[in-house]
Amino acid sequence: MRRRIVAGNWKMNGSRDLSEELVGYVRSEAGSLDNGVEVVIIPPAIYIGNVLDQAQGVVSVGVQNVGQWQSGAYTGEVSPEMAKDAGCRYVLVGHSERRQIFGETDELVAEKVSLVVSSGLVAIVCVGETLEERESGQAESVVAHQVRSGLAFVPKGQWHNVVVAYEPVWAIGTGKTATAGDAQDMHSAIRGVLKDMGAPAEEISLLYGGSVKADNAAALFSEPDIDGGLIGGASLVAKEFMSICRSFPAAT
Ligand code: PGA
Numbered sequence: 001m002r003r004r005i006v007a008g009n010w011k012m013n014g015s016r017d018l019s020e021e022l023v024g025y026v027r028s029e030a031g032s033l034d035n036g037v038e039v040v041i042i043p044p045a046i047y048i049g050n051v052l053d054q055a056q057g058v059v060s061v062g063v064q065n066v067g068q069w070q071s072g073a074y075t076g077e078v079s080p081e082m083a084k085d086a087g088c089r090y091v092l093v094g095h096s097e098r099r100q101i102f103g104e105t106d107e108l109v110a111e112k113v114s115l116v117v118s119s120g121l122v123a124i125v126c127v128g129e130t131l132e133e134r135e136s137g138q139a140e141s142v143v144a145h146q147v148r149s150g151l152a153f154v155p156k157g158q159w160h161n162v163v164v165a166y167e168p169v170w171a172i173g174t175g176k177t178a179t180a181g182d183a184q185d186m187h188s189a190i191r192g193v194l195k196d197m198g199a200p201a202e203e204i205s206l207l208y209g210g211s212v213k214a215d216n217a218a219a220l221f222s223e224p225d226i227d228g229g230l231i232g233g234a235s236l237v238a239k240e241f242m243s244i245c246r247s248f249p250a251a252t
């Protein structure tokens with residue numbers, strides 16, 4: 001079902017203290033949100049247990065990455081089944097940092113997505129163009145290709161376990177955000193691609209990510225095809241993160 005989601009991706013940041021203080025604060029505030037937003041925290045895997053202790057079912061928890069196998073001799077990897085067993089509900093797949101720094105391909109993203117959704121977890125599949133691609137007019141075709149290939153193996157009955165996050169690479173951690181109008185145009189294009197693939201496009205939540213802050217969230221979240229945000233830097237500051245969560249109007 002299409003729902004409002006605000007997810008904080010801590011990347012390789014955080015500590016036991018942050019897991020206790022920030023998540024404790026977020027939990028105490030999230031319970032009184034009247035706008036139907038599901039709040040998700042995605043810490044480094046080693047802090048999942050600490051975050052879950054504080055989240056207490058009020059805040060959802062996710063992992064930033066999984067391997068493409070369920071178990072075995074893959075030193076350093078965590079599987080979707082393990083993430084589920086530990087209490088996670090979400091898995092980020094294909095974040096641009098994974099693609100650019102760790103060489104993840106569309107094929108690998110597709111394999112992981114299929115394993116994640118088949119495990120009953122929700123895959124937040126990240127797509128987005130580079131500055132060069134945007135400036136040369138290829139943004140929409142690049143993103144459409146990432147959506148088609150990354151979601152190529154989603155089984156027919158598993159689309160409810162898919163969320164797509166549009167994160168223009170040039171906006172991540174740079175302080176530059178897509179305008180609400182440009183983000184809306186891309187989200188609408190993504191919904192069109194999903195429809196074309198035979199997916200229940202109107203039911204799939206589409207998040208925007210890339211320098212979302214308390215002062216630009218409301219404009220982004222007022223667009224009809226933007227169902228929430230994937231927040232990096234601002235998710236490490238408890239009050240800022242919660243004010244992003246409050247940027248949706250009250251649920252009707
Ligand atoms: P940012 O990161 O909010 O710091 O730009 C977003 C992300 O990488 O998910």
